[in-house]
Amino acid sequence: MKTNKNKNSNKKPPQKGKHEKILRAAIKVFAKNGFHNSKISQIAKEAGVADGTIYLYFKNKDDILIRLFEEKLDEIIDDLNAQIGQTDDPREKFKIFVRKHLTTVEKARNLSEVISVELRQSHKFMKEYHPQKFGEYLNILSRIIREGKEKGIFRSGLMPGIIKRSIFGALDEMVLYWVLTPNPKYDLETCVNQVTDFFLRGLEK
Amino acid sequence: MKTNKNKNSNKKPPQKGKHEKILRAAIKVFAKNGFHNSKISQIAKEAGVADGTIYLYFKNKDDILIRLFEEKLDEIIDDLNAQIGQTDDPREKFKIFVRKHLTTVEKARNLSEVISVELRQSHKFMKEYHPQKFGEYLNILSRIIREGKEKGIFRSGLMPGIIKRSIFGALDEMVLYWVLTPNPKYDLETCVNQVTDFFLRGLEK
Amino acid sequence: MKTNKNKNSNKKPPQKGKHEKILRAAIKVFAKNGFHNSKISQIAKEAGVADGTIYLYFKNKDDILIRLFEEKLDEIIDDLNAQIGQTDDPREKFKIFVRKHLTTVEKARNLSEVISVELRQSHKFMKEYHPQKFGEYLNILSRIIREGKEKGIFRSGLMPGIIKRSIFGALDEMVLYWVLTPNPKYDLETCVNQVTDFFLRGLEK
Amino acid sequence: MKTNKNKNSNKKPPQKGKHEKILRAAIKVFAKNGFHNSKISQIAKEAGVADGTIYLYFKNKDDILIRLFEEKLDEIIDDLNAQIGQTDDPREKFKIFVRKHLTTVEKARNLSEVISVELRQSHKFMKEYHPQKFGEYLNILSRIIREGKEKGIFRSGLMPGIIKRSIFGALDEMVLYWVLTPNPKYDLETCVNQVTDFFLRGLEK
DNA sequence: TATGAATGAGTGTTCATTCAT
DNA sequence: TATGAATGAACACTCATTCAT
Numbered sequence: 001m002k003t004n005k006n007k008n009s010n011k012k013p014p015q016k017g018k019h020e021k022i023l024r025a026a027i028k029v030f031a032k033n034g035f036h037n038s039k040i041s042q043i044a045k046e047a048g049v050a051d052g053t054i055y056l057y058f059k060n061k062d063d064i065l066i067r068l069f070e071e072k073l074d075e076i077i078d079d080l081n082a083q084i085g086q087t088d089d090p091r092e093k094f095k096i097f098v099r100k101h102l103t104t105v106e107k108a109r110n111l112s113e114v115i116s117v118e119l120r121q122s123h124k125f126m127k128e129y130h131p132q133k134f135g136e137y138l139n140i141l142s143r144i145i146r147e148g149k150e151k152g153i154f155r156s157g158l159m160p161g162i163i164k165r166s167i168f169g170a171l172d173e174m175v176l177y178w179v180l181t182p183n184p185k186y187d188l189e190t191c192v193n194q195v196t197d198f199f200l201r202g203l204e205k
Numbered sequence: 206m207k208t209n210k211n212k213n214s215n216k217k218p219p220q221k222g223k224h225e226k227i228l229r230a231a232i233k234v235f236a237k238n239g240f241h242n243s244k245i246s247q248i249a250k251e252a253g254v255a256d257g258t259i260y261l262y263f264k265n266k267d268d269i270l271i272r273l274f275e276e277k278l279d280e281i282i283d284d285l286n287a288q289i290g291q292t293d294d295p296r297e298k299f300k301i302f303v304r305k306h307l308t309t310v311e312k313a314r315n316l317s318e319v320i321s322v323e324l325r326q327s328h329k330f331m332k333e334y335h336p337q338k339f340g341e342y343l344n345i346l347s348r349i350i351r352e353g354k355e356k357g358i359f360r361s362g363l364m365p366g367i368i369k370r371s372i373f374g375a376l377d378e379m380v381l382y383w384v385l386t387p388n389p390k391y392d393l394e395t396c397v398n399q400v401t402d403f404f405l406r407g408l409e410k
Numbered sequence: 411m412k413t414n415k416n417k418n419s420n421k422k423p424p425q426k427g428k429h430e431k432i433l434r435a436a437i438k439v440f441a442k443n444g445f446h447n448s449k450i451s452q453i454a455k456e457a458g459v460a461d462g463t464i465y466l467y468f469k470n471k472d473d474i475l476i477r478l479f480e481e482k483l484d485e486i487i488d489d490l491n492a493q494i495g496q497t498d499d500p501r502e503k504f505k506i507f508v509r510k511h512l513t514t515v516e517k518a519r520n521l522s523e524v525i526s527v528e529l530r531q532s533h534k535f536m537k538e539y540h541p542q543k544f545g546e547y548l549n550i551l552s553r554i555i556r557e558g559k560e561k562g563i564f565r566s567g568l569m570p571g572i573i574k575r576s577i578f579g580a581l582d583e584m585v586l587y588w589v590l591t592p593n594p595k596y597d598l599e600t601c602v603n604q605v606t607d608f609f610l611r612g613l614e615k
Numbered sequence: 616m617k618t619n620k621n622k623n624s625n626k627k628p629p630q631k632g633k634h635e636k637i638l639r640a641a642i643k644v645f646a647k648n649g650f651h652n653s654k655i656s657q658i659a660k661e662a663g664v665a666d667g668t669i670y671l672y673f674k675n676k677d678d679i680l681i682r683l684f685e686e687k688l689d690e691i692i693d694d695l696n697a698q699i700g701q702t703d704d705p706r707e708k709f710k711i712f713v714r715k716h717l718t719t720v721e722k723a724r725n726l727s728e729v730i731s732v733e734l735r736q737s738h739k740f741m742k743e744y745h746p747q748k749f750g751e752y753l754n755i756l757s758r759i760i761r762e763g764k765e766k767g768i769f770r771s772g773l774m775p776g777i778i779k780r781s782i783f784g785a786l787d788e789m790v791l792y793w794v795l796t797p798n799p800k801y802d803l804e805t806c807v808n809q810v811t812d813f814f815l816r817g818l819e820k
Numbered sequence: 821t822a823t824g825a826a827t828g829a830g831t832g833t834t835c836a837t838t839c840a841t
Numbered sequence: 842t843a844t845g846a847a848t849g850a851a852c853a854c855t856c857a858t859t860c861a862t
Contacts, residue, residue: 018846018847034328034332035328036328037328039830039831039832040831040832040833041831041832041849044849049847049848050847050848050849051832051833051848051849051850052833052834052835052847052848052849052850053846053847053848053849055832055833055834056846056847060832060833061832061833117331117332120325120326120331121325121326121328121331123239123240123241123242123326126322126325126326126385127239127322127385155406157402158399158402158403159391159395159399161390161391162379162391162395162396162399162400163399163403165375165378165379165382166375166376166378166379166400166403166404167375168378169374169375169376169377169378169379169381170370170371170372170374170375170378171371171374172374172378173370173371173373173374173375173377174367174370174371174374176374177370180331180332185366186364186366186367190364190367191367194363194364194367194368195367195371197362197363198363198368198371198407198408199371199407201360201406201407202403202404202406202407203403223821223822244855244856244857245856245857245858246824246856246857249824254822254823255822255823255824256823256824256857256858257822257823257824257858257859257860258821258822258823258824260857260858260859261821261822265857265858266857266858428825428826444738444742445738446651446738447738449851449852449853450852450853450854451828451852451853454828459826459827460826460827460828461827461828461829461853461854462826462827462828462829462854462855462856463825463826463827463828464854465853465854465855466825466826470853470854471853471854527741527742530735530736530741531735531736531738531741533649533650533651533652533736536732536735536736536795537649537732537795565816567812568809568812568813569801569805569809571800571801572789572801572805572806572809572810573809573813575785575788575789575792576785576786576788576789576810576813576814577785578788579784579785579786579787579788579789579791580780580781580782580784580785580788581781581784582784582788583780583781583783583784583785583787584777584780584781584784586784587780590741590742595776596774596776596777600774600777601777604773604774604777604778605777605781607772607773608773608778608781608817608818609781609817611770611816611817612813612814612816612817613813633842633843654834654835654836655835655836655837656835656836656845659845664843664844665843665844665845666836666837666844666845667837667838667839667843667844667845667846668842668843668844668845670836670837670838671842671843675836675837676836676837
């Protein structure tokens with residue numbers, strides 16, 4: 001599933017880079033002002049296009065947020081899969097997953113903030129959108145768990161469907177903590193270690 | 206509305222509080238329509254008061270949500286502390302915590318939905334409000350962890366500040382799952398057991 | 411059917427004179443700028459109320475036009491019936507009708523212009539609204555025709571349902587002519603006489 | 616409008632005119648959705664051309680409506696003149712006129728609807744456009760009247776300028792009635808007879 | 821305390837029109 | 842001629858909040 005060049009498949013009649021340009025502008029504006037306080041006109045200005053142009057590439061304001069989520073998550077998933085594929089040890093894979101998730105906050109703070117905070121401001125997203133991409137992301141976790149079980153490393157009684165959600169919730173809450181707390185007490189590395197250690201213990205036999 | 210001219214004539218709590226009446230109405234309306242789609246006038250109607258009256262009890266719309274969160278959480282905290290006080294075993298306390306948290310979804314679905322879903326629709330809540338009550342709630346968890354550590358039951362290396370957040374995040378995600386998923390695959394009891402088991406393992410020596 | 415004092419029956423929770431004030435403002439603004447070029451804010455300003463206030467008294471912009479039409483027509487109908495009641499001669503009644511219709515242009519030019527020109531700009535009016543009041547107005551005509559037939563003055567073969575429409579269409583077209591033509595060739599009196607004469611000849615035995 | 620570069624090279628009309636194709640599409644779309652709800656893009660699609668192409672043939676949206684009116688009316692006028700030329704009797708000519716006008720509703724309902732209903736939705740048409748073609752159409756009537764007067768058949772006191780408008784208004788109102796009423800009470804033939812009879816009586820000595 | 825009529829700021833979205841190709 | 846992506850002006854309507862009773 002290589003990052004496709006021509007992803008402008010499911011939308012109107014666009015060109016090429018404008019889609020991406022708008023998305024990048026949206027991340028910036030959403031992170032700065034919050035979803036509801038962000039005006040389409042601001043995004044347009046930031047992207048260097050006319051207001052109306054945005055509607056050639058996105059259905060509406062909510063759609064920008066959702067597509068942003070999906071496409072960026074896609075990149076993360078691809079990246080994650082690549083890294084995880086480099087080891088056979090489920091414990092190692094799990095560590096990579098946790099580190100990757102938490103690290104995103106540092107490498108792409110705006111994006112993290114938008115996904116963890118602003119995405120939830122969209123009623124459409126929270127109540128109507130049933131996320132495929134998000135499911136894919138979670139399934140990386142359940143696959144790791146299942147693999148660990150098969151190899152006799154992880155406990156057999158754990159139900160991946162429940163555990164994957166628990167782990168994701170925990171990680172997301174940590175991201176929220178960093179993004180929302182002005183001066184966080186805990187640094188990234190400490191968190192990665194604590195969380196990995198804590199959860200691995202829960203997973204292992 | 207002149208509900209009661211002679212309110213102080215009897216024993217019964219004189220007017221018991223429009224405050225409470227408005228809060229109850231808000232929970233109902235928020236859960237049904239979502240925070241942003243709920244109108245002050247709807248809440249007023251549901252509560253049987255005039256629009257303006259609401260502003261005698263609450264600063265603004267966001268305030269209703271936040272106070273709702275705080276006061277209801279208060280009840281939960283009191284209740285939780287009472288139950289937890291009945292045992293000395295940190296493991297047992299932890300189980301009670303998890304069960305209590307997840308059980309709320311069944312006993313007060315509207316409330317759960319509002320707290321887990323709608324609360325996040327408030328920008329003020331997510332970015333400006335630094336929750337005291339929420340901190341109190343989390344601290345029940347860290348106290349349990351600390352207690353377990355002191356008793357030599359839980360591992361000493363765990364940092365309660367990080368672990369409590371992980372656990373809360375996990376539990377909240379489970380609630381979200383139930384509230385947002387039309388036909389959830391997992392029932393309450395299974396989740397309580399899985400989660401308790403998984404986390405206790407992570408906690409215990 | 412006396413002109414009711416409390417006609418604010420079928421709308422929200424208003425006061426008293428504001429409804430009328432808005433209507434008068436609307437006539438002025440619509441006549442000046444045309445329906446589509448008139449902004450709600452202009453009407454509000456002209457009426458001396460806030461934009462939002464208009465929506466306490468009217469459903470929407472189209473509604474202003476339609477209610478304007480209905481209520482003003484009501485007044486005209488009342489007036490017309492009163493005048494017509496003063497004679498028993500159907501011919502005389504017919505003359506009164508024609509004169510009254512055409513005279514309105516002089517006495518209330520703005521109103522005439524709005525009813526004859528702007529009303530038709532409303533798609534809702536032309537295609538969805540099935541006018542009761544307008545029917546009432548037309549029925550004054552058919553009653554005159556029927557009465558004339560009964561008295562043996564008008565021809566018996568004429569179908570009032572068709573003839574009343576023809577006459578109304580003719581009169582309305584005359585109004586349109588005056589309202590749209592900068593320097594009309596024909597004056598009011600000439601028209602009244604010509605039209606009355608022409609149609610009476612068509613009606614009489 | 617320089618429809619065709621190479622029109623005189625062959626027999627067949629080279630491309631017969633997108634102009635006509637667009638006009639036909641417009642009639643269809645306007646009749647279906649109403650003028651204001653019709654989008655240029657819809658007309659373009661219906662006509663099988665690009666949006667921009669329309670602006671090579673028409674000045675703007677209003678212009679489509681006005682040209683549509685003029686050109687179609689032109690056809691009607693030609694046709695009408697041809698038929699009227701076949702008799703010398705002004706009474707007969709008048710009958711033909713009435714029948715022709717009313718018959719159009721049956722033969723070209725969409726066109727009738729657009730001319731009688733949608734044309735009025737255009738502010739430009741109602742207030743700025745001073746119709747030549749429409750004047751030509753009306754003048755057919757005044758010519759008939761004048762001819763009748765000269766032949767001593769019609770009354771001499773009638774002013775054609777006023778009477779022609781009355782008659783046109785009456786006919787147009789009848790068309791409006793058919794087009795707007797879901798289940799009209801009166802059929803075409805009845806109307807033609809009633810109206811002809813009624814007006815002829817008004818005209819004749 | 822309670823009311824509810826009045827306020828007016830605030831904005832996503834549409835779509836006729838243009839123009840570079 | 843033809844295209845259709847891009848433009849950006851334009852605006853009705855909502856609703857949280859206020860305040861005179």
